[in-house]
Amino acid sequence: MNTTFSALAEPNRLNIVELLCGGPLPVGEISDRIGLGQPQTSRHLRILGEANLVEVQPVANRRIYKLRSEPFQDLDSWLIPFRRTWEERLDRFDEFLQKLHGEQKNKEEGRSSSNDQR
Incomplete structure (x- = not known):
């Protein structure tokens, strides 16, 4: 390697x-x-x-x-654990962003509702 x-x-x-x-x-x-x-x-x-x-x-x-394909297949196999780690981290990051987006959306809807009541 x-x-x-x-x-x-x-x-x-x-x-x-x-x-x-x-x-x-x-x-x-x-x-x-x-x-x-x-x-x-x-x-x-x-x-x-x-x-x-x-x-x-x-x-x-x-x-x-x-x-030659063999060395690149070996390299791909070697990268598997690293790929798993990054996929897990990116999945957690995506969940965080979705949660953050949901919170932001709720805040905006809350402001819109309070403005409508005025």
Whole structure:
């Protein structure tokens, strides 16, 4: 897991991963889209490959890169307890806001009723 986080911590590599979410791409197109030279892009792709986040498929004289699903599934599994914690907190926050909204609405209705009685 640390290897995954280390690889994704660098902004250009994270951009590459986000770009590859749309599907496989050749290194030249990745380079053009993220605005890096091909040597720098290849270096980032090598690091992502060493972290098993991407795999390369040679097609003729081109190298096509695509994401590997397994490390992202592992990352998703690792995040489950954190997701549960935040969902519980957000649910409590939502209940608080609904209660607050209800109290505010009651106050406004109370003012409206007292104004009508004048």
